Amino acid sequence: MNQEQKNGTSKAMELLKAIVSGDAEMEDGLAELRSDGIVSLEDALTVLKQEVKVDQLVDGPRPDFQALRRSPSEREVSSIEHVVPEVPFLLGGTLYEPQDITRFNGQELHFFTSPNADRMLAVDDRDTMADWLQYEYFDRYRDISKAAEFRVVPGATWFEHDYLQGAALFSHKDRGYQRLSQISMGLFAGDWNDKISSFSMRAIGVVQLSDAYYYYGPFWYYVVPAGTPYAEVLSLTPYGWNDRASSVGCW
Template sequence: MTKVVFSILLAIVISILPEMTTVSAIEPVNKYFPNQGTLDSTFKTPLSPSEIVAMYPMSAEEEAKIIQVIPQCPVNVDGTWYRAEEITLFNGQQLHFTTDTTGALYAFTDAKAMETFLEAEYGKIYDLPFNGSIQNLRLDQSELFKDWMYSGELMQLAPFIQLSNLASLGWDDCISSAKICSTAPVTLWEYSGFQGNSFTMPADSNHAALTFEGWNDRASSIS
């Protein structure tokens, strides 16, 4: 009798074993890695936003077309605080946005003034460690996401890389959140070719919803 019961139990276990051990496949995270060799034009010398503005100046005609996007928070422009909706007072002007150590939003009509502000907040953010070798920084990657809260498709970005045309990579106007690496800031530019407004995210900063700063689905180039 005992053998019969054991045989029955064994048969039941064997019959359900495939169902118990079946594991559904998990979809891998969809990541995008820019081709460092062909897209990084500053492999030896990082460029700050003010240097990029000098290299790629915006024409007066194009600057006059700028329409400011209203953020979800007050913004300090050139030392004066404005309500979020008052950013439209600066339509037709190129602005360079960033955040301080508390996450408050600042904007400057001059990129160099923004960099001076950032250095006062964070130190010499454009100075290279490791004797100036960018190669040594390549393992430290910033992460840009197509959706809020660090979700959706992911782009991993090496420090100081320049991407002048995100449309060619399928990433135009679709960056919604970001985690910035600890060694270098990342600057988003409103238009391709490093044109229009910019938003510099300091090193080691997180931005769970770029709509807060008015930069959701807005970037067309990166430096």
């Protein structure tokens, strides 16, 4: 187990913590990459794809980070009502109690958490969210010698009930479902929209949930350290995301 797994964090997560604490900006992380000679994350990922053929994520299609910058309409944003979680959240340098989330109704907030975290990290800017996700994706795989190869099929499995119970829905890495209302749970069981309560991860780093179709958000992300072979979230209730997802993805 490497140091990142012991701490349940990574350099990318430490950068995000500093950003939401008001101690850093996304530009600080990008400047560090440029100091290593990396001008563009897109260009760097293309080079990885050309040079490295051992990891399915690098060698396959990448998540569309630019699509995450698309903002919903003013009407859609004004109708946002956040669900009160069980854990506090850090936003703009302020730690808010769970019930404070209702103060942000009518505003987009996007949440991140990681194993053993006692709070969620909240971002209210889509460009910052998209830039950080791309940074985290690249940081996870730029040193391919540290990327473990697992004899499992990488992906996420979402479950109907807590504790990985009930009907199950699987997605391969770098894939997802952009409209869960079109995914059947089985004969006479309805569809998967607003039905996800827990999930497991195998050989992937990020699970994404959105409470709108087509990944419009708001979003909630679960991020695990590089080299984590398996992880699970046994209940989404503490984060205010039980029975809420309308689109999901993983990478």
